[in-house]
Amino acid sequence: MMKKIVLSVLVLLLLLFPSSDVRTEEPPALSNPLSKRREVDVREDTVPGYVEMSNGEVFPGLLYITRDKRLEIFDVELKRQRTIPITKIATIECNVEKEWMEKLWRFKELAGDEKLYTGESYPCRMFTYTITLDDGRELEAPMSGLIFVQKLEQGETPDVGHIPERDATRLYFHKRQAEKTDVGKKLADIHYTELVKVGDDALEEGIKKAAAFEARKDKKTAKTPPAKIKQRTQDQKRAKI
DSSP: OHHHHHHHHHHHHHHHSOGGGSOOOOOOOOOOTTOSSOGGGOOSOOEEEEEEETTSOEEEEEEEOSTTOOEEEEETTTTEEEEEOGGGEEEEEEEEEEEEEEEEEEESSTTOOOEEEEEEEEEEEEEEEEEEETTSOEEEEOEEEEEEEEOOOTTOOGGGOOOTTSOOEEEEEOSEEEOGGGTTOOGGGSOOEEEEEESHHHHHHHHHHHHHHHHHHHHHHHHSOOOOOOOOOHHHHHHHO
8 A cells, every 4th residue: 555655656746847857968978098099198299300319310200308398408608407398499419529438447345445447448428419499599508308209100290299109219318428338339339319300391301311211221231241150160069079
């Protein structure tokens, strides 16, 4: 009996308050968490251009630095640190102020001050950079930092923007380039960022330079004869045994 009363009350309520008064709007769609391009990832601080290394290798594409960062240089004239957004830069040219082979030393005893030369050395360089801004002004100063280059696939334009999922090449600016892990290497073995150019024209120039570098490398590889495997004589084999 009680169930019949409850059902009757519900029917009465439905008649008094039609379903048209009930809010039927759907909630706003949530952004797809698996989407490759999220709003938070859209960056407006990418610029087209290329980076050229000291060995002639060229990396064209979209250039950018760490999010919310700027390139930091030490202004020698003003005696203070300055920051410059990459969007205001036209070119960065590297100047090698000094390069040498640094001798590797070690302490004779752990607790002593006397050092011994190991007979080994590693390459070292000191740099400054000439930065030309988009308004033509030039600054020359030491600088350290990191620049990323996102390669554009065939048919893509700079409008594709920053794609977080795509691997980018990391290239560095140094005030001093010296690593003890490079012991035994020559100066020519250690490459550095030599030139950065920004702009649509620079991107086209970089693509051509990159293709020319790859062509030279392929040609050089084709001319290099395969390494000869030395055959040991029976006497040499017996001597080794």
